[in-house]
Amino acid sequence: MTLIVVRDLTKEYDGRKLRALDRVSLDVASGEWLALMGPSGSGKTTLLNLIAGLDTPTSGTVVVDGAPVHALDEAERARFRRDTVGVVFQHFHLIPYLTAVENVMLAQYFHSLADEAEAADALVRVGLGDRLHHRPPELSGGEQQRVAIARALINQPKLVVADEPTGNLDADNEAVVLETFQKLHAQGHTILLVTHDPRVGALADRRISLDHGRIMSAGLEMDFDNARWKRGERQS
Amino acid sequence: MLWRLVRRSMRERRAHVALTLLAVAVTAALATALLGVTFAIRERMARELRAFGANILIVPRSAPLAVTVGSLRYVPSQEEAYLEESELARLKTIFWRHNIVAFAPFLSRTVEVAGQRALLVGTWFDKRVDVPVPSRRFSFASGASREVAAVEGGWNTGLEALVPSWQVDGRWVREGSGGALVGRALAARLAIEPGQTLEVELEGRRARFPVHGLLRTGGVEEDQIFVELAAAQALFGRPGRVEKVQVSALVTPDNALAVRARTVGPESLPPSEYETWYCTPYLDSIVFQIEEALTGARGTAIRQVAEAEQAFLGKVTGVFVLSSALGLATAGLGVAATTARAIFERRAEVGLMKALGGDRRQIARLLLVEAGVTGLGGGIVGALLGVALTRVIGLWVFATPIESHVLLLLAILGVAPGVALLGALGPLRAALAVPAATTLSAE
Numbered sequence: 001m002t003l004i005v006v007r008d009l010t011k012e013y014d015g016r017k018l019r020a021l022d023r024v025s026l027d028v029a030s031g032e033w034l035a036l037m038g039p040s041g042s043g044k045t046t047l048l049n050l051i052a053g054l055d056t057p058t059s060g061t062v063v064v065d066g067a068p069v070h071a072l073d074e075a076e077r078a079r080f081r082r083d084t085v086g087v088v089f090q091h092f093h094l095i096p097y098l099t100a101v102e103n104v105m106l107a108q109y110f111h112s113l114a115d116e117a118e119a120a121d122a123l124v125r126v127g128l129g130d131r132l133h134h135r136p137p138e139l140s141g142g143e144q145q146r147v148a149i150a151r152a153l154i155n156q157p158k159l160v161v162a163d164e165p166t167g168n169l170d171a172d173n174e175a176v177v178l179e180t181f182q183k184l185h186a187q188g189h190t191i192l193l194v195t196h197d198p199r200v201g202a203l204a205d206r207r208i209s210l211d212h213g214r215i216m217s218a219g220l221e222m223d224f225d226n227a228r229w230k231r232g233e234r235q236s
Numbered sequence: 237m238l239w240r241l242v243r244r245s246m247r248e249r250r251a252h253v254a255l256t257l258l259a260v261a262v263t264a265a266l267a268t269a270l271l272g273v274t275f276a277i278r279e280r281m282a283r284e285l286r287a288f289g290a291n292i293l294i295v296p297r298s299a300p301l302a303v304t305v306g307s308l309r310y311v312p313s314q315e316e317a318y319l320e321e322s323e324l325a326r327l328k329t330i331f332w333r334h335n336i337v338a339f340a341p342f343l344s345r346t347v348e349v350a351g352q353r354a355l356l357v358g359t360w361f362d363k364r365v366d367v368p369v370p371s372r373r374f375s376f377a378s379g380a381s382r383e384v385a386a387v388e389g390g391w392n393t394g395l396e397a398l399v400p401s402w403q404v405d406g407r408w409v410r411e412g413s414g415g416a417l418v419g420r421a422l423a424a425r426l427a428i429e430p431g432q433t434l435e436v437e438l439e440g441r442r443a444r445f446p447v448h449g450l451l452r453t454g455g456v457e458e459d460q461i462f463v464e465l466a467a468a469q470a471l472f473g474r475p476g477r478v479e480k481v482q483v484s485a486l487v488t489p490d491n492a493l494a495v496r497a498r499t500v501g502p503e504s505l506p507p508s509e510y511e512t513w514y515c516t517p518y519l520d521s522i523v524f525q526i527e528e529a530l531t532g533a534r535g536t537a538i539r540q541v542a543e544a545e546q547a548f549l550g551k552v553t554g555v556f557v558l559s560s561a562l563g564l565a566t567a568g569l570g571v572a573a574t575t576a577r578a579i580f581e582r583r584a585e586v587g588l589m590k591a592l593g594g595d596r597r598q599i600a601r602l603l604l605v606e607a608g609v610t611g612l613g614g615g616i617v618g619a620l621l622g623v624a625l626t627r628v629i630g631l632w633v634f635a636t637p638i639e640s641h642v643l644l645l646l647a648i649l650g651v652a653p654g655v656a657l658l659g660a661l662g663p664l665r666a667a668l669a670v671p672a673a674t675t676l677s678a679e
């Protein structure tokens with residue numbers, strides 16, 4: 001079953017001649033883990049934002065789980081994000097004055113009702129049972145990103161989008177976060193993950209590479225031994 | 237969760253919240269104090285004008301050359317001239333009879349009390365006046381005539397009605413009781429209290445008065461003795477005589493006609509204008525009608541003082557209201573600016589909340605509740621400060637503390653969060669207009 005259907009998606013930012021995204025078409029199956037790759041400035045974040053309903057395209061269509069995201073008005077997009085999408089950012093974007101559990105509860109509050117026990121449970125599942133009442137500045141980068149993942153998942157979204165979620169992490173934290181994504185994948189979540197790290201991309205079911213706003217290659221084979229990485233052996 | 241979020245956010249930004257709170261508090265305190273003082277001035281103005289009471293003084297046409305020394309008054313006996321007490325009821329038969337609110341006659345002499353000199357004043361305290369004419373028709377040169385309805389039956393008037401602001405420790409003198417009110421200062425000098433008896437002497441004649449109360453007026457009356465008119469007349473040997481009458485009348489402010497009548501004299505006005513003048517309750521036309529009614533009477537409008545005072549107080553109030561308005565506008569802008577800044581600085585947070593699925597209404601509610609709570613907090617602190625400030629200003633200006641009106645305080649508590657919310661609205665709209673993606677991809 002196809003969850004995401006993207007057709008001729010184009011984005012021009014105000015005052016820019018170049019297209020950040022140029023007639024991109026793409027299908028993503030339900031439960032699939034897709035890695036968006038490519039050099040900096042190639043349009044990865046732009047594509048992710050358009051699919052997640054965080055921004056609106058100049059032209060083209062995005063349909064996610066039957067919803068025409070490109071055509072929704074602001075209130076409908078807010079509802080779409082709330083019900084269908086969980087977002088994980090490179091810079092975590094936790095609210096610094098809320099504790100870990102409160103950051104998760106904020107997403108619940110916007111969705112329906114804040115439930116502290118359930119939020120705490122979500123944090124336990126990402127291994128943060130002893131960090132519930134810490135504030136982001138008191139947490140390591142990996143811990144912050146795991147809070148962000150718990151927050152993204154708390155409302156059971158059909159789609160999880162992550163923009164370079166390990167880009168700001170050291171090797172140990174990167175491993176923990178990637179493990180979390182693998183668990184999500186195993187549970188059947190659809191994952192859209194932006195990275196320019198081939199080792200991270202290798203964990204996905206499929207990779208597409210963007211360049212200057214266009215899709216260059218799909219399912220590109222990487223010079224990377226996924227099995228070795230999973231055994232915990234570090235690549236050079 | 238809403239309150240938990242607001243609490244956390246306010247604690248995080250406590251320096252900023254404190255600043256906003258301070259701005260609101262100062263505004264609210266200013267508003268409370270300035271408006272409170274303005275109200276108090278207006279109230280006092282009204283009371284003082286009422287306290288001043290009499291706006292017409294009636295004396296005999298051949299007024300005696302009286303010498304006044306402090307609270308005492310001396311009249312050479314060969315120049316004595318009087319009004320007749322029995323004629324006073326006629327004041328309620330003039331055209332503007334219903335505008336005569338109160339009046340009181342006076343007859344006074346300096347007497348000896350326990351080796352000291354004091355002015356003994358005979359007057360009416362609360363005298364029953366039987367109005368002689370049932371109703372009366374006034375005819376004019378134009379042929380027009382107007383019927384004026386009678387004052388029904390009897391009517392009570394005297395010092396109590398004329399100067400309601402005077403305060404008595406003890407009780408007022410009832411007509412026919414033979415009692416006296418003694419000025420507070422004099423009573424202190426004589427070491428006399430209500431319940432005791434005062435013995436006075438004039439040219440070998442003596443009289444005793446039980447003291448019913450001590451008088452507080454803030455004026456020379458605190459050195460005087462007030463007794464019933466009949467008792468004074470008996471002591472002075474002047475039965476039925478009155479040396480002056482003070483009248484409190486409701487009047488219309490002067491206009492061009494009143495001024496013209498005063499310069500040329502009312503009799504020189506054309507008949508129709510005269511009729512208009514006569515039938516308008518100007519101070520002068522009432523004085524004119526009083527002079528018509530009483531034989532040998534000369535009325536004086538006590539206008540200048542009261543009007544100058546009123547004009548001055550009016551200007552003072554005006555300046556106060558104007559500076560209040562300017563101060564409040566400035567302070568309100570300050571509050572709005574502080575709130576605006578707080579929200580402007582949270583645009584990134586608003587973008588994140590949007591990305592997490594928050595809709596405009598939810599996010600707006602969070603920010604507005606915070607602004608409202610800050611405003612209300614500031615309003616409460618400010619109102620309390622304002623109450624204190626009002627008292628201090630009262631002590632400084634009037635030598636008595638001014639109490640703040642509860643309604644004013646409630647209004648302040650309503651307006652303070654309102655100003656903060658108003659300040660929040662503009663930047664809130666701007667912040668909500670920021671697309672979620674822009675704030676988040678900014679690195």
Ligand SMILES: Nc1ncnc2c1ncn2[C@@H]1O[C@H](COP(=O)(O)OP(=O)(O)O)[C@@H](O)[C@H]1O
Pocket residue numbers: 013014016019020038039040041042043044045046047674677
């Ligand atoms: N908000 C924006 N306004 C203007 N230009 C933008 C904006 N966001 C991205 N761009 C431009 O669009 C292109 C694609 O950016 P982006 O999608 O962020 O690339 P990537 O995520 O692959 O690094 C770049 O040239 C970038 O400078």
Ligand SMILES: [Mg+2]
Pocket residue numbers: 044045046163
């Ligand atoms: Mg990017």
